[in-house]
Amino acid sequence: MENRRRKRLVDMLSNHQEWMTSKQLAAVLNVSDRTIRSDIKIINEKRKEPLIESNMQKGYKLAADALDYLSQNTPMSVREYTQVPQTSETRCVYIIQKLLFETKELNLVELEEQIHVSGYTINRDIKKIRELLKDDPNLQLIRSGKCISLKGDELSKRRLYKRLLVAEIQKNFLNLDQLAKSYKDFDLLEVKNIFMAVIEEYGYPVREALILILVIHAGTSIERMMHSNYVELMDEEAQELKTSIEYQISSEFFERIAQRFHIQVKESEIIRFASAIVGRKTSRYVSDYIDYHGNWLNSKKLTEEIVDQIYEVFGIDFRQDMDLQIGLKIHLHGLIDREKKHAVLEDIFKDEIQRKYPLVFEMGIFVVEFLEKRMGTRISDTETAYIALHLGAASERMNVGRRYRAVVILPYNQTFSKACETKIADMFRDRMELVETMHYFEEKQIRKQEPDLILTAFPIQHSLNIPTVSINLFVDYDTEANILKALNELDKSAFHLEFVSNIGSLIQKEHYYKNLDCDSPEKIIRLICQKLEQDGAVDSSFCDIVLKREEMSPTSFVDTFAIPHAFGAFAKRSTIAVAQLKNPVQWGEFHVKLVMLFAVNENDQRMIKIFFDWVSSLVNQMDKLAALCVPLEYEQFVDRIME
DSSP states (O other): OHHHHHHHHHHHHHHHOSOBOHHHHHHHHTSOHHHHHHHHHHHHTTSSSOSEEEETTTEEEEOTTHHHHHHHSOOHHHHTTSSSOOSHHHHHHHHHHHHHHTOSEEEHHHHHHHHTOOHHHHHHHHHHHHHHHTTOTTEEEEEETTEEEEEEOHHHHHHHHHHHHHHHHTTSTTOHHHHHTTOSSSOHHHHHHHHHHHHHHHTOOBOHHHHHHHHHHHHHHHHHHTTTOOOOOOHHHHHHHHTSHHHHHHHHHHHHHHHHHTOOOOHHHHHHHHHHHHTTBOOSOOOSEEEETTEEEEHHHHHHHHHHHHHHHHOOOOTTOHHHHHHHHHHHHHHHHHHHHTOOOOOOSHHHHHHHOHHHHHHHHHHHHHHHHHHTSOOOTHHHHHHHHHHHHHHHHHOOOOOEEEEEEOOTTOHHHHHHHHHHHHHTTTTEEEEEEESSOOHHHHHHHOOSEEEESSOOOOOOSSOEEEOOTTOOHHHHHHHHHHHHHHHHHHHHHHHHHHTGGGOOGGGEEEEEOOSSHHHHHHHHHHHHHHTTSSOTTHHHHHHHHHHHSOOEEETEEEOOBOTTSOOSSOEEEEEEEEEEEEETTEEEEEEEEEEOOGGGTHHHHHHHHHHHHHTTOHHHHHHHHSOOOHHHHHHHHHO
16 A cells, blocks of 8 residues: 555655645545655655755755656656565466466465465455455466466467556556566567568558557567466467468568567467558458447448437537547447457556546447347446547547647748747647738737747747747747647636636535545445435436446546546536545545536536546646645635636
């Protein structure tokens, strides 16, 4: 518990990169100021120079070289600042890694001495490992006297290893550099470059978001082959795949891998990787029909229904995004094939997507629930994250943001003036329009253009309430950085104004609970919903839908914070009920102190995106989250929300 808390403390300071007081840190982590000071002392003892700086007035922040130090050392999600595993979770990972890569049989007496725990503790860890393995009938943890061993086929062991890697990269969403550190015997980035070179030579299309999956697959195969572990040959698919382009790609890839890393590659590995490539390829020519246990489903129609439903419930229009629809259609074919074969994708992204991109994750959950109803079957939770990847990419394509109006002031008839204007206009064409170019400051003319921004190559002073950016005629790095900073500040201001205008009014005093004394998420939700129903904000079915959403995936994002909601069921009127809990409540894997239940009317769909964008921002600004978690009166809470 202590190590997890210290890791969380470092993560918070790493994400925030500003001073935070011990009170702020304590509020988020649900501990005392004294515990925070003690934890920081222990963390700082791990190296010569303090990892965390302290200041009597300002509080704590990471040292200047901390991020470099953390990135260059063993991923802390597994090691947690020590070579000796301190928690049950890390001990289980430690034991499994030993059995996979160091020894076929592990002596428990020696293990107790290595990691400094009792036999009783080891026995509890073994039970947890067996619980972890129960989903794979091909893997067994065998105990014989004072020794344990891992029995099972090679494919199952590889799946298990990839699950362990997931734990290593959870906090580094799609960060291949960090993932590469999980592979000790070779450079995964080099493997990725070899694979990219091969598919480029063949002109073979693979969706960018899914390349990481193939690289993980290849990396795991290489790691196991380096320890002389190979999969067995698949007979049914083997002959079919041998004549495919995917087989040629896989063969060429592993030929280069064998030469580079001096390993023996068997035919079975080539075929298996070819099969993985088939499942990840990009194609516009996938059949519209899927055979699902004799029931033919139209994937094109399903995809169209999905984007229609997203528009109806979330107010986000993907109906013209053909790339998304093609991607979803391809994914549906793979999903249904996996469901027929009872295969499960690796859970690589789920937690990180939920924390960083909550709205995208919600849409992923919504799509999975929709598909479950249409198919009449339960779909694996891991599919949510992969569907969310498609939706997230579509959101990025759509989210070009507001284009601002800018006036630029440049020297008259200078050789570089026109080139400067052209370069800036081209560089920022998606975010900014140059509405007029002037050669001197003229307040009346500038007011007439109603610009959001003034760009000037001259040092000027004026009384206009318009952000002004100094630029260089050569449009150097500083110029680009200054313009970007100003545009981002305009985005923040615009978002804050929209948030305050739309969301602030939804938090009503009658739905604000200070020091609520409840001991479970269900009790909290039922209490809040009961009051909302009494006040005519929601109908009687609303509570059950909120609880059903919680069953699919808890709505706690980080320690201290949860946002239960009921998408697919509109409220009679939009409102946000807030509960500050007297004592932290276990909510999923987190301990929650602040609950914000969001209910939205169908006429207020725009508020969904506003609210979730704010949530995404809040969970990455721990000082602001901490300020909301201390006991506050209603007026104080609203004021802090509006800051």
